Amino acid sequence: MVNKKYTNLSKGENMHCPKCNSQNTIKNGSIHNGKPKFMCNNCGRQFVENPTKKVISQETWDLVDKLLLEKIPIAGISRVTGISEPWLQRYINDKYENIDQQINVVKKRPINNPM
Numbered sequence: 001m002v003n004k005k006y007t008n009l010s011k012g013e014n015m016h017c018p019k020c021n022s023q024n025t026i027k028n029g030s031i032h033n034g035k036p037k038f039m040c041n042n043c044g045r046q047f048v049e050n051p052t053k054k055v056i057s058q059e060t061w062d063l064v065d066k067l068l069l070e071k072i073p074i075a076g077i078s079r080v081t082g083i084s085e086p087w088l089q090r091y092i093n094d095k096y097e098n099i100d101q102q103i104n105v106v107k108k109r110p111i112n113n114p115m
């Protein structure tokens with residue numbers, strides 16, 4: 001027989017308030033897409049868990065570099081990596097600023113081959 005112990009269940013409901021950083025917060029319903037909404041008992045601020053703030057890993061940026069080499073359009077890279085297009089555009093701008101100004105989005109067109 002295996003006895004499963006359930007200890008230390010994480011409640012995950014004591015979010016830090018983004019305004020005053022208090023942990024004195026309560027769950028306060030949910031927003032339209034089902035994400036839980038929280039309210040701070042300290043300052044009254046209402047907030048949602050994980051606002052669209054993402055940490056992008058170096059691995060992901062390496063992948064972006066590879067996709068760029070394949071001339072994948074920004075929209076495609078955005079879908080693959082989950083990085084928003086404005087971020088990608090800024091990254092590319094920074095990256096190529098000193099090299100060239102050719103940051104045109106590659107458009108699909110018929111191959112012009114006389115053979």
Ligand SMILES: [Zn+2]
Nearest residue numbers: 017020040043
């Ligand atoms: Zn607060």
